[in-house]
Each structure stands twice: as C-alpha cells, then as structure tokens.
Amino acid sequence: MIGPGAAGLLDLAGIFVFAVSGALAAVRQRLDVVGMVVLAEITALGGGILRDLVIGAVPPAAFTSLGYVLVPLGASALVFFWHPQVTRLLPAVLFFDAAGLGLFCVTGTVKALDHGLSPLHAVLLGVVTAVGGGVLRDMLSGQIPSVLYDRQLYALPALLGAVVIALAYEADLHGGFVSAGAALLAFGLRVLALRYGWRTPRPRGVPD
C-alpha cells in the first residue's frame, strides 16, 4: 500500500515533470527567467488550482504547501542552466509527463469524490486536474492548447484513468493498489499512443 509519505512524494514528482514541460515551453518562446518560472509554476499547479476552486477547497493546496511552490522553482533552475541537455532528454520528459498525467487524473478524481461530487463530475474534474495546467501553459504561450488536438492522445488517457478509479470507488474498492492501477492504465495508454502515433478521429470531411 502507498502510505501518505509515498503519495506526497509521487505528487511532488508529478509536479516536477509538469514544471519541466512548462519551463521548456518558455525556452521555445525565448522567454526570460521570469516567464520561465511563471510557466513552470502554472503548468505544474494550474490543474490542481482549478480543481480546488471548483470544489471550494480554498486556499488551493498550491497555496498551503511549501513543496508545491518550491519544486517548480527547482525545475526552472534545472532547465535554465541545462536546457540543451534536458531537451535531448525530451523522450524521457514525455515519459515522466505521462506518469504525471496518470497520477493527477487519479488524485483529482479521488479528491472530487471525497468532496461529494457525483462519479461523472468527479471524472470531469479529474481530467481537468490532469490537463488544466498544460492548457494554461499553452494559452499563456499564445498557442492553441495542444490537448484540443489530442495528438498522441492526452485527454483520453486521463479520462480512462479517471473512469477506472471512479468505478473502483463506486464498487467500494479503495487503497493504494487500486489508485496505482488506474494511474498505470492512463500512463500505459499515453505511452502506447506516443509510441504508435495514435490520435482521436476528426469530424467527417475535415482534412488534415
């Protein structure tokens, strides 16, 4: 079973990889260090902040936990000084980002269920938790959020993980193994989609 300490460490690991993806977006946009820190913080914390505002858990966890704020600072420092090396590691970053995606869709759904939302709405909020930070990152960078195109599936793995954990809770299955399983399913679908270039269908007659 995953104890609270391990869950907290996983959370911080998810925040770290999301922050790295935000900081790398800042490098691509040729931003200064301030823009890099802002994008790192918002990519890492934005989804959870949106979730907490919706369920009324204020101040959001990002504004009560030291680690949540400091970890993106560390990720920014890493990318600031070693971004060529980090960029060369992009496949690894995508791999860890998939892990963050799996983790956040599960923890987001569980927190929403704990606050009394219906399974459907908890699933919705789990997906928002997982993809919200990336959407804010893209909007701030002046780009259409990449999740809207869902190339190599991004929202769909989050949806899978959220549905599985919500069904498990409905069936009264709780605990670390269940959470880990749901997160792994989301993670696995994302990694497979990255590997094989899977994507979601477009409306009839809409060209590439």
Added chain:
Amino acid sequence: MIGPGAAGLLDLAGIFVFAVSGALAAVRQRLDVVGMVVLAEITALGGGILRDLVIGAVPPAAFTSLGYVLVPLGASALVFFWHPQVTRLLPAVLFFDAAGLGLFCVTGTVKALDHGLSPLHAVLLGVVTAVGGGVLRDMLSGQIPSVLYDRQLYALPALLGAVVIALAYEADLHGGFVSAGAALLAFGLRVLALRYGWRTPRPRGVPD
C-alpha cells in the same frame, strides 16, 4: 408562469445552442473530437461556472447537474456527424444563440441578486454569465474574443436584459413573465442587430 420544470428545460436549451457554437468553432479549427467536446462543454458551461465561482456557489451548477454535462456531449455528437448540415443552418444557430444569450443574462443576474449582490454587480455578473462561455471558447481557439469587437452587438443585448431584470427586482416585480420579458428584450435587440448589422462605436479616429 414558467414553472421550475420549464425553466430547467429552457436552461438546457440555452446550454445546447451554446454547445453547438463551441463545437462548430472546433470544426473551423480542424480539431479532433476531443477538442470539439472540450470547446462544446466550455462554451456552454463556462459563463455559469465563472458566475458561481464569484458568488461562492461551489461546486458550480455544472458540477452538480447531470444534464449540464450530457447536453454538450449530445451537441458535439450532432456536429461531429452532421457539421455540414449544421453549418448550413448557421442563421438558425445564431437565432438560437441569441435566445441562449437572453436567457443566460437573466438567470445569471437573478442568481447573483439571490446571493445578495447589489443590482450593479448582479448586472455585471449577468453579462459575464451570458458572454463568458463564448470568451473562453475564443481564447482556447487562439482568437481575440468576438465580444470585444461586439460586431452585431453581443454584450450590449446581454446588458439590456440584465439591467431590465435588475430594475424589475428592485421594483419588487418577480415571476416568469418578468424574466421572459427581460430575456425577450435581449433576444430582440441581438436579432435586430444581426439583421441590420448594428455595431457599437469606436474611439475617435480609429479606422476600420
């Protein structure tokens, strides 16, 4: 008088037409089905979510009602399979969108008044309810929100409906007829502006 059932149906109708406009924006941007569902949900529910966050009515209605989430899914399915036909019906879509605008500015203002906001602030929030979803749709699609140009008047009809219902409540006039009248005024102004191409003035010396 409009009973709660009828009001609920009207609400869902407004959500449906707003969702169609979001899904059509996704077709124009050549998004996949995921992007279409996201834009449909956010266009339909975004204004109400912003309103509920501001008045502290959390979780927002969109996260407690099944219909609010399912109706945009239905609108997305419709547009996904028959978007050429829906696009040909665009004048009808604009007509129904005007109905949604009238409805939402009134229900938004009333909910804000019920939560104790002053008439001025309730009017402001009624307009946010009516136009907020469209603003989020445009921002996510990488466009300047069309309401900022207010071609063929969009914010102004919402303002009219909100002011009228707020004045009616100040004069202790309540009930379905009053709400319907205010919504019809907003609807009518928008339809007339569409028909005759009305627009709001620009600052002195700013060319087209």
Added chain:
Amino acid sequence: MIGPGAAGLLDLAGIFVFAVSGALAAVRQRLDVVGMVVLAEITALGGGILRDLVIGAVPPAAFTSLGYVLVPLGASALVFFWHPQVTRLLPAVLFFDAAGLGLFCVTGTVKALDHGLSPLHAVLLGVVTAVGGGVLRDMLSGQIPSVLYDRQLYALPALLGAVVIALAYEADLHGGFVSAGAALLAFGLRVLALRYGWRTPRPRGVPD
C-alpha cells in the same frame, strides 16, 4: 499614517491607472467601446479577483464595491474621447502604472497574510494581484503576456515589494509607513528599470 480613507483612495487610483492601460490596449487593437470597457475592467480588477477567489473571499471586492466598477468606466470614457492625448502622455501612464504595481503587490500580500496564508504563499499571491490583471488583458488581446518577457522588469518589482512587506509583517512591523515603504521600493525598482532598460536574464544560449 495612512487612514482607511487614504488607503481606499490609493486603491481607486491604482485601479484607475490599470484601467487606462487596459483601455489603451483596446485602442491599439481597434476594438469598439464594448471591448474597451471590458479590457479596462479586467485589467484593473482581474488581479484582485484572482486573489480573492484563491483565498476564498467571495464575492471578490470587485463585486461588492461600487467604486471598483465605476472607476474603470471613467477611465474608458477618458481614453475613448481623448486617446491621442492619453497616448502622448504614455510616459506618465507608465509612471502611474508603476505606482499601481507597487500598491497592489503590497495590498495583495497583506490581504493574503490576513487570511492566514504563509509568508511565501502571501508573496506569491501579492505578485498575482499586481500582475494578474495585465496578464488577462494581454491574453484577451491575443498577445503573449508582456510580464512573461519581463522587459524593463515588471514581476520582479512586484516580488520585491511583496517580499519586503511580508518580512516586515514577520518582524511585527505594521502600519501605513511600512506599507508605503514597501510600495515605494517596488515603484522605484520599476521606474529605474524603465529608465535604464533593465531586464532579467535568459537561459544560456537563447538569442534575442
């Protein structure tokens, strides 16, 4: 000591200059009067609304105070009729905007501390209060938020003011003089950065 009346006046002055910068952005984008009012209101009030949502102070001050809503309307009227003159006064506008920046980072940090946030999180929220409205203005105008580039320093002066006032509160130093001093430091750093073109560093190897 600055009494509540004076603090209220300062607040409204800060809102006014921020609203002017929003209205001028509308002129540059050739928006109609509706877009101008929307940008003026959001630039002036957006940062404070975000702060109040995060600390759970709902409805946000912008939705309970008459002056907060009316002052941006006045700023819009000014820019609508006399924008060529206002544009010629741009150096003065930047000067007053720096004053608003200094004021808002301090009042935002203090309000967050009063709501029980830790000094670190209060500093974070003070910066959000100061720069949030400008970020929303730029996002609505279809531009990458200028604070992300932090040319001539914008977020950094807000950070300085927020850190100083948070340290003062930790050392049990309160009152108008302390607040004014912290605000002046932020204001001074911004004005010096404007005068000498200071900027924050970029990641290694990223060209201009």
